[in-house]
Amino acid sequence: MKIYLSMDSAAKALGSEEVAVALSAALEARGETVEVIRVGSRGMVWLEPLLEIDRGQGREAWGPVAPEDVAGILAGEVESLGLTEEIPFFARQTRLTFARCGVIDPLSLPDYEAHGGLAGLRRAATMTGEAIIDEMKTSGLRGRGGAGFPTGIKWDTVRMAHADQKYIVCNADEGDSGTFADRMIMEGDPFCLIEGMAIAGLCTGATKGYVYTRSEYPDAVAVMREAIIRARAAGVLGDDVLGSGRAFDMEVRVGAGAYVCGEETSLLNSLEGKRGVVRAKPPLPALEGFLGKPTVVNNVISLATVPVIFEKGAQHFADFGLGRSRGTIPVQIAGNVKHGGLFETAFGMSLGDLVEDIGGGTASGRPVKAVQIGGPLGAYFGRDKFDTPFGYEEFDGQGGLIGHAGVVVFDDSADMLGMARFAMEFCAVESCGKCTPCRIGAVRGVETLDRIKQGDGAAVELLTDLCETMKDGSLCALGGFTPYPVMSALESFPEEFGLTKEAAE
Amino acid sequence: MNPQPRAPQALPEVGEEEIRPLIDRNLHLEGPLLPMLHDIQAAFGHIPETAVPMLAAALNLGRAEVHGVISFYHDFRKAPAGRHVLKICRAEACQSMGGEAMAERLLAQLGLDWHGTSADGRVTVEPVYCLGLCACAPAVMLDDTLMGRASEARLMAAVEGAEG
Secondary structure, three states, X not given: OEEEEEOOHHHHHOOHHXXXXXXXXXXHHOOOOOEXXXXXXXXXXXXXXXXXXXXXXXXXXXXXXXXXXXXXXXXXXXOOOOEHHHOHHHHOOOOOOOOOOOOOOOOOHHHHHHOOOOHHHHHHHOOOHHHHHHHHHHHOOEOOOOOOOEHXXXXXHHHHOOOOOOEEEEEEOOOOOOOOHHHHHHHHOHHHHHHHHHHHHHHHOOOEEEEEEOOOOHHHHHHHHHHHHHHHHOOOOEOOHHHOOOOEEEEEEEOOOOHHHHOHHHHHHHHOOOOOOOOOOXXXXXXXXXXXXXXXXXXXXXXXXXHXXXXXXXXXXXXXXXXXXXXXXXXEEEEOOOOOEEEEEEOOOEHHHHHHHHOOOOOOOOOEEEEEEOHHHOOEEEHHHOOOEOOXXXXXXXXXXXXXXXXXXXXXXXXXXXXXXXXXXXXXXXXXXXXXXXXXXXXXXXXXXXXXHOOOOOHHHHHHHHXXXXXXXXXXXXXXXXXHHHXXXXXXXXXXXXXXXXXXX | OOOOOOOOOOOOOOOHHHHXXXXXXXXXXXXXXXXXXXXXXXXXXXXXXXXXXXXXXXXXXXXXXXHHHHHHOOOOOOOOOOOEXXXXXXXXXXXXXXXXXXXXXXXXXXXXXXXXEOOOOOEEEEEEOOOOOHHHOOOEEEOOEEEOOOOHHHHHHHHHHOOO
């Protein structure tokens, strides 16, 4: 018998540590010595803390478990949810990037290898940089941070650049509300990210990597740091990566509470120890990035998806998906939703299916009013856009973006003018201050929305104009995309801004 | 943001000899300033004014540049916070579950505004924009402990139950 208990931050926030204490007490009372393996999350957050017991017939699940339930579960008095893998929310997924998350002990390298880990790196170590690029291009992988830029092309630019030092920087500054995929994989399968970064290093000739993550993620920082130490001890990192004769090593750096540092050039400035202000592009970070050297900056999920591409082959990955959106995407279903969590699926599922069918509608039981996709800079979609399939171009065509694939659900009590105001307020708080449309525009945006709230209909035109200026004139996505939530709220819910539907269009 | 008025109190004295090793041990890093600031804040609960010229000298920067970095980031403090820090998420996913209203009721009960510290120096309440617990909102962090599906009753109990 083996017992598995999640130690993901979300599980901890819902009481997994109290369950762990109750579990060891109950096992002692029963005189049983059973190994309790702490794992990452399976992604079914509404079932956390999730307890699994394997009595040789597969892993049976119980959840959400309270400390007082534990004795009964061990005594066989509490019915389980069945096998974890047969729970519909889980069974309907295609887990490529998250295949091991919640399954293995995150810090056990033998466990990692037993579940397909390092196979990709071993294969990549026998390949030339050019062959690795071809594989990446065939996979069709696009940046999962939100911009959707083809990862292989970015790597190729760095590979072709001449420099004495190149870098791989992992953007783990996951600040978008509604997203937690980066955190989950760093806490639940850190070696996967390490392996992806090492492959990027071998490909481009970069010998040093950095994971830049958030101070709000202390557990992820601790797990990543320990995993790096273990990977180094096992020769996965260091001067001779898996005997390839090539070097790659990495470390974790922690931000200091600035949302804008998720923007790649601010991130690089912050990593250098400067104020996290945006840099104008060009030069591209691929040519002049960290300390002025050629640098790959990729999101956690982009990099953590690389190992499976090399393990199973690029074509296997590319066979999933829709149009130019290839492979799978870990959709994070959050907010006011019954079954919230991480749902990895091939691109192409409709938004409505994700929210109503997979997510089970709202937690409050009231009708869904709107969902915000892609974080605080993402558009609000009303139910009229629920047919939109999950894909980069498909969302763009509806005036939105998938961003980092967070979906925040709101019920009919949501105040859309208030949400639009919040988007501007957030932009004002987090603006780096370098460009005027963002720094001043966000403050004026809050004021203008306050005027609209007080019944000043003429201010709507001003708001629209301001949003145009921010969109066209801002240096980065913070100022440039804040108009998405604002204008989408206005266009989808004009009556809340004192307009008729026709006037808004 | 209206910082809560608080009785002026002398900042704790921190000597150069206490700060020095925290700078030295990070000097070999590429881009060492943030790791230094994190270490200093972890040791003293804030960035003492004494540290600014030391950091500037160690990294060949102007004092204004060091100050500029410290003031840019929300995490770094010029003065210590209360003995406990309660961070309440204000981002969209938490708002969708009534987080904003919960926060306002809690602040009212504590008699504080955002960023305020209780008169006894026991607790500081700060906003945070996302703890990555968006599928179990509303979320808060009391010191190092995360809490999902938070309610004001549970929060008040946790704040009152916190030692010190």
